[in-house]
Amino acid sequence: xxxxxxxxxxxxxxxxxxxxxxxxxxxxxxxxxxxxxxxxxxxxxxxxxxxxxxxxxxxxxxxxxxxxxxxxxxxxxxxxxxxxxxxxxxxxxxxxxxxxxxxxxxxxxxxxxxxxxxxxxxxxxxxxxxxxxxxxxxxxxxxxxxxxxxxxxxxxxxxxxxxxxxxxxxxxxxxxxxxxxxxxxxxxxxxxxxxxxxxxxxxxxxxxxxxxxxxxxxxxxxxxxxxxxxxxxxxxxxxxxxxxxxxxxxxxxxxxxxxxxxxxxxxxxxxxxxxxxxxxxxxxxxxxxxxxx
Numbered sequence: 501x502x503x504x505x506x507x508x509x510x511x512x513x514x515x516x517x518x519x520x521x522x523x524x525x526x527x528x529x530x531x532x533x534x535x536x537x538x539x540x541x542x543x544x545x546x547x548x549x550x551x552x553x554x555x556x557x558x559x560x561x562x563x564x565x566x567x568x569x570x571x572x573x574x575x576x577x578x579x580x581x582x583x584x585x586x587x588x589x590x591x592x593x594x595x596x597x598x599x600x601x602x603x604x605x606x607x608x609x610x611x612x613x614x615x616x617x618x619x620x621x622x623x624x625x626x627x628x629x630x631x632x633x634x635x636x637x638x639x640x641x642x643x644x645x646x647x648x649x650x651x652x653x654x655x656x657x658x659x660x661x662x663x664x665x666x667x668x669x670x671x672x673x674x675x676x677x678x679x680x681x682x683x684x685x686x687x688x689x690x691x692x693x694x695x696x697x698x699x700x701x702x703x704x705x706x707x708x709x710x711x712x713x714x715x716x717x718x719x720x721x722x723x724x725x726x727x728x729x730x731x732x733x734x735x736x737x738x739x740x741x742x743x744x745x746x747x748x749x750x751x752x753x754x755x756x757x758x759x760x761x762x763x764x765x766x767x768x769x770x771x772x773x774x775x776x777x778x779x780x781x782x783x784x785x786x787x788x789x790x791x792x793x
Contacts, residue, residue, distance in 0.1 A: 501628065501787040504530040505696035505752055507639070507778035510539045510588075511550065514774040520550060522775035524557035530782070532626065533558070533593040534637035534696035538565065540587040541573040551591060561593035566603040566622035566637075590622045590637040590697070599625040599632070600668050600687050604658065606651040609644065616643055621655055621697075625667060625688060630763070630787040632688040634662065638697035640707070648700060648707045655695075656710075660719050662689050691719065694785075695755045698778065702749055703732035711755055724754040724783045727764035735769045737779045754783040763787065 504527050511520035527533045538554070541547050551565035567587035575582045592598065601624040608618055621638035638655070641647040658665075667689035673681040701707035714720030723732055736748035756764060765784040773779055 501531045501785055502529065503532045503534070503694065503696065503754060503783040503785060504780050505534040505536075505637070505698075505754055505783075506780040507536040507698040507752060507776060508538065509776040509778065510537050510542070510545055511548075512776070514777050518545060519775070520545075520548070520553055521557055524554055526770070526773050526775050526780055527593075528558060531595045532635060533561065533591075534635070535591040535593070536637065536639040536698045538589060538591045540567070540570075541584050542586055542588075547573075554591065554593070558593055561595055562598050563591065563593045564598050564601040564622065564624055565589060565591045566601070566620050568603075568605065568618040568620035568639075588617070589620050590639055592622055592624045592635060592637045594624070594626055594635075596626050596628065599627055601625070602668055604655065606638075606640070607647070607654055608641065609647050609650075611643060614643055616641065616647075619651060627688075628787040631692065632690050633760070633787070634690065634693040636693065636695045636697070638695060638699075640698065640700045642700045645701065645706060649710060652707060652710045659691075659693060662693070663691050665689070691757060692759055693721075693757045694760065695721065696753070696781070696783075698752050700751055702751065708732065711753075715758060715761075718758060720758045721755040722758060722761040722764075724756055724764050724767045724785070727756065727761040728767045728783075730767070735767075736771070737769050737781060738777065740777075752778055752781045754781055756783075756785070760785065 508523040511518050538550050540549050555563050567589035570585035570587040573584040573586035604621040606619040624635050667687040715722045736750050737752040738749045763786040767783045769779050
């Protein structure tokens with residue numbers, strides 16, 4: 501199964517040109533797609549509804565959009581209100597149905613000198629042939645390492661409690677006349693998870709160590725690049741000019757829970773793509789059959 505994570509910079513490429521269809525073309529071959537920086541009704545992107553547009557551009561995928569925040573973007577015409585919200589967030593698309601999803605708003609710190617925004621983690625349950633897995637498309641804070649560490653601690657707390665807390669609902673429907681469960685059994689909420697996204701931190705950082713310190717434990721995570729037999733700094737996903745020199749950084753990752761690490765076959769970054777200022781991270785993982793007993 502092919503996974504891809506891509507911060508699409510709301511459709512603006514490294515060349516400064518806005519073309520959302522380019523980003524869609526880049527990820528179209530993946531089975532599960534985690535996108536960051538997807539927006540609705542912003543002036544800079546022509547008031548486009550990007551989740552809707554991406555749905556049309558990727559018609560073979562189910563989709564869920566998770567806005568981290570929204571602002572009023574309503575208009576008035578012909579004596580009536582056209583109610584719209586200006587939104588910014590993450591998205592997950594899958595060739596397999598997305599059984600359930602929920603959005604986690606990550607802890608944030610108020611800034612004064614630089615712009616800081618609310619960051620999200622969109623959690624989705626997908627029933628793969630290898631079993632149910634929770635996939636997260638997430639975007640950590642871009643300014644402060646302490647804020648990112650706080651966000652990771654928040655997410656790890658949710659992860660550790662996953663099987664005990666359950667999914668979006670649990671228990672027996674004791675109000676069957678209201679049909680709360682739609683006649684369905686309690687949905688799964690397994691420990692197995694894949695986190696994909698823009699972590700805004702490099703290998704060797706405190707944030708990277710926080711993700712991998714418990715790699716050997718059942719609740720821990722493994723860098724998919726390491727699981728595929730490479731070193732953490734073997735690839736880069738972002739290039740920038742910094743203090744007069746070119747800086748290549750690995751900011752985008754796929755982390756898999758420990759039980760899934762042996763299933764990772766390969767991972768690569770497509771550094772030739774210019775549809776965004778970030779590069780897409782591809783992971784090939786065997787989720788086609790249950791693990792042997």
